[in-house]
Amino acid sequence: MTDERLREVSRLRRAMIRPELGAIAGTILVFVFFLMIAGDSGMFGPKGIQNWTVVSAQFAIIAVGACLLMIAGEFDLSVGSMIGFAGVVIAILSVQWGWPVWASIIVAFAICLALGFVNGVLVIKTGLPSFIVTLAFLYILRGLTIWLSILTTRQTIIGGVKDVAEGDPLAWAFGGVILKPVFQWLADIGLIDTFTRGTRAGQPVVEGVPMLVVWALALIVFGHFLLTKTKFGNWIFAAGGDKQAARYVGVPVDRVKILMFMFTAFCACVFATCQVMEFGSAAADRGLLKEFEAIICVVIGGALLTGGYGSVIGAALGALIFGVVQQGLFFSGAESSLFRVFLGTILILAVILNTYIRRMITGER
Amino acid sequence: MSTPIVEMKSIEKHFGPVIALAGVSFDIRPGECHCLLGDNGAGKSTFIKTMAGVHKPTKGEILFEGTPMSFDSPRDSMEAGIATVYQDLAMIPLMSVTRNFWMGREPEKGFAPFKRVDFDHANQVTMDEMKKMGINLRSPDQAVGTLSGGERQTVAIARAVYFGAKVLILDEPTSALGVRQTANVLSTIDKVRKKGIGVVFITHNVRHALAVGDRFTVLNRGKTLGTAGRGEITPEQLQDLMAGGQEMAQLEGSLGGTV
Numbered sequence: 066m067t068d069e070r071l072r073e074v075s076r077l078r079r080a081m082i083r084p085e086l087g088a089i090a091g092t093i094l095v096f097v098f099f100l101m102i103a104g105d106s107g108m109f110g111p112k113g114i115q116n117w118t119v120v121s122a123q124f125a126i127i128a129v130g131a132c133l134l135m136i137a138g139e140f141d142l143s144v145g146s147m148i149g150f151a152g153v154v155i156a157i158l159s160v161q162w163g164w165p166v167w168a169s170i171i172v173a174f175a176i177c178l179a180l181g182f183v184n185g186v187l188v189i190k191t192g193l194p195s196f197i198v199t200l201a202f203l204y205i206l207r208g209l210t211i212w213l214s215i216l217t218t219r220q221t222i223i224g225g226v227k228d229v230a231e232g233d234p235l236a237w238a239f240g241g242v243i244l245k246p247v248f249q250w251l252a253d254i255g256l257i258d259t260f261t262r263g264t265r266a267g268q269p270v271v272e273g274v275p276m277l278v279v280w281a282l283a284l285i286v287f288g289h290f291l292l293t294k295t296k297f298g299n300w301i302f303a304a305g306g307d308k309q310a311a312r313y314v315g316v317p318v319d320r321v322k323i324l325m326f327m328f329t330a331f332c333a334c335v336f337a338t339c340q341v342m343e344f345g346s347a348a349a350d351r352g353l354l355k356e357f358e359a360i361i362c363v364v365i366g367g368a369l370l371t372g373g374y375g376s377v378i379g380a381a382l383g384a385l386i387f388g389v390v391q392q393g394l395f396f397s398g399a400e401s402s403l404f405r406v407f408l409g410t411i412l413i414l415a416v417i418l419n420t421y422i423r424r425m426i427t428g429e430r
Numbered sequence: 431m432s433t434p435i436v437e438m439k440s441i442e443k444h445f446g447p448v449i450a451l452a453g454v455s456f457d458i459r460p461g462e463c464h465c466l467l468g469d470n471g472a473g474k475s476t477f478i479k480t481m482a483g484v485h486k487p488t489k490g491e492i493l494f495e496g497t498p499m500s501f502d503s504p505r506d507s508m509e510a511g512i513a514t515v516y517q518d519l520a521m522i523p524l525m526s527v528t529r530n531f532w533m534g535r536e537p538e539k540g541f542a543p544f545k546r547v548d549f550d551h552a553n554q555v556t557m558d559e560m561k562k563m564g565i566n567l568r569s570p571d572q573a574v575g576t577l578s579g580g581e582r583q584t585v586a587i588a589r590a591v592y593f594g595a596k597v598l599i600l601d602e603p604t605s606a607l608g609v610r611q612t613a614n615v616l617s618t619i620d621k622v623r624k625k626g627i628g629v630v631f632i633t634h635n636v637r638h639a640l641a642v643g644d645r646f647t648v649l650n651r652g653k654t655l656g657t658a659g660r661g662e663i664t665p666e667q668l669q670d671l672m673a674g675g676q677e678m679a680q681l682e683g684s685l686g687g688t689v
């Protein structure tokens with residue numbers, strides 16, 4: 066069916082006008098930039114790629130949660146503190162109390178989901194902005210984390226997780242590496258360098274794909290599917306777009322929001338568990354500022370701060386931009402403080418572009 | 431005379447100190463159009479919101495098909511077959527027409543956990559229903575924010591007509607519509623009524639009310655001034671009831687004609 070008032074829109078233009086456009090443009094810009102200034106520094110060799118992939122994946126894990134929550138119209142500023150808290154819980158239970166690591170991980174997830182639930186219920190029942198409620202939890206959880214850590218071990222770092230996690234199936238699901246044979250084969254045909262000396266001589270410099278990256282991809286696919294293809298996804302948009310209108314037509318707005326707080330907490334716990342398994346330790350100051358980094362990824366990805374609009378793919382690209390810029394400046398040998406300058410610039414540019422696109426799509430005035 | 435689908439008995443609704451409804455009784459039978467009239471602030475919207483499950487009545491009883499019923503949320507009333515066009519429309523501007531149209535009752539396909547919204551079907555129905563109301567959408571993916579006020583209102587009406595299995599509640603559905611779309615809505619009300627659905631029609635326009643109404647109830651300051659059947663009341667009487675008599679006559683005099 067055609068409408069005579071509709072100008073013929075070129076296919077290219079239609080493909081371009083999408084919420085992720087700002088993030089796509091930013092990603093291209095960032096890659097071109099670093100190919101130019103750090104192309105021969107090893108940043109785009111196997112080891113370098115692994116390096117920024119892992120960092121980007123970390124951002125992506127928390128960005129997916131923050132993205133769905135923001136689209137549902139809320140923030141969670143307690144994500145960073147929850148990361149520190151979950152890590153310390155795992156370490157205390159497994160190292161200090163001698164629990165199996167899998168049980169410690171399950172308990173940490175249960176606690177995080179409960180905290181997400183409490184965040185959500187408090188926001189809904191008090192009607193206060195989630196900004197304030199979760200800001201309170203930012204302090205409460207950070208304080209509890211340090212207190213618990215010092216109370217049980219007299220220090221703020223709890224090590225020894227690596228030893229107790231040996232052979233634990235659930236620990237592997239967060240700290241393991243997959244596709245090892247493929248990478249060995251890539252090394253055999255000479256696509257990946259191998260260690261030439263030491264105990265690992267002959268093994269590829271990149272062992273395989275860390276489970277952290279698998280988690281990131283799985284969460285991105287899950288979040289994208291949920292948001293764009295399912296009924297619940299429609300409710301997420303509706304809850305953030307106009308909660309009264311959504312209630313009128315029977316959307317269970319409160320339930321949607323509380324579940325999104327819980328999902329954000331789940332993502333924070335995934336992040337925390339992966340980090341504890343990677344480092345073999347937990348520290349009370351882990352996760353500092355992560356809540357803002359997640360929000361920045363989401364906003365670069367085209368989401369509207371006031372809710373009701375956004376894209377998980379965009380948020381994932383935002384995480385990629387974040388990771389590449391952070392590691393790229395390291396590879397190029399630039400002053401690390403420049404990371405912030407660069408990031409701030411990208412943030413502004415992406416958001417300006419996003420706002421422009423969004424107005425075109427939604428007719429916002 | 432058939433039994434009412436919904437019967438509301440002496441409904442009271444207080445918002446803190448504000449008494450929005452002070453004992454309103456009302457019923458809606460299958461196949462009739464019951465018009466609800468009254469001044470601004472009379473309590474019409476509040477009343478239909480209690481019927482739709484948005485508000486819980488402070489006092490009074492709601493019978494649905496003869497049995498006492500308490501709707502805890504709009505979802506309950508929707509499931510019972512009551513669809514509502516709210517005065518503030520309940521449309522989300524950032525979302526597409528299709529997503530708005532189906533919001534709360536999305537059609538699904540596939541098996542759990544891969545159940546997904548059947549967008550092909552949803553888009554098709556949305557376009558068809560809008561066309562029936564006399565509006566050709568450019569695309570079902572279009573955000574509601576890009577529609578004109580009247581087009582938005584039409585989406586809300588089309589949605590309610592599509593889902594209103596037993597009762598259709600329309601709160602000032604024609605306030606922003608053009609002549610053709612208004613005629614369309616009135617003839618849709620007529621069509622829907624003939625299918626045996628009960629229509630509650632709120633309007634400020636006496637001519638629209640008389641064009642399709644079978645019964646007329648006038649609200650004034652949270653109370654009913656009474657219910658009249660078709661032919662029992664003249665347009666002038668209805669107008670006077672709605673606006674509270676003499677002042678209206680004076681106003682009309684100074685404006686030199688019927689308002």
Ligand SMILES: Nc1ncnc2c1ncn2[C@@H]1O[C@H](COP(=O)(O)OP(=O)(O)OP(=O)(O)O)[C@@H](O)[C@H]1O
Nearest residue numbers: 445448450468469470471472473474475476477517
């Ligand atoms: N949520 C609320 N809280 C407090 N007072 C309310 C609320 N909703 C409605 N009221 C009050 O109840 C009264 C009736 O309002 P209502 O919206 O039902 O009027 P109406 O008959 O629909 O008017 P209109 O023709 O302008 O749409 C008004 O005085 C209004 O201020």
Ligand SMILES: [Mg+2]
Nearest residue numbers: 474475476517
């Ligand atoms: Mg009203």
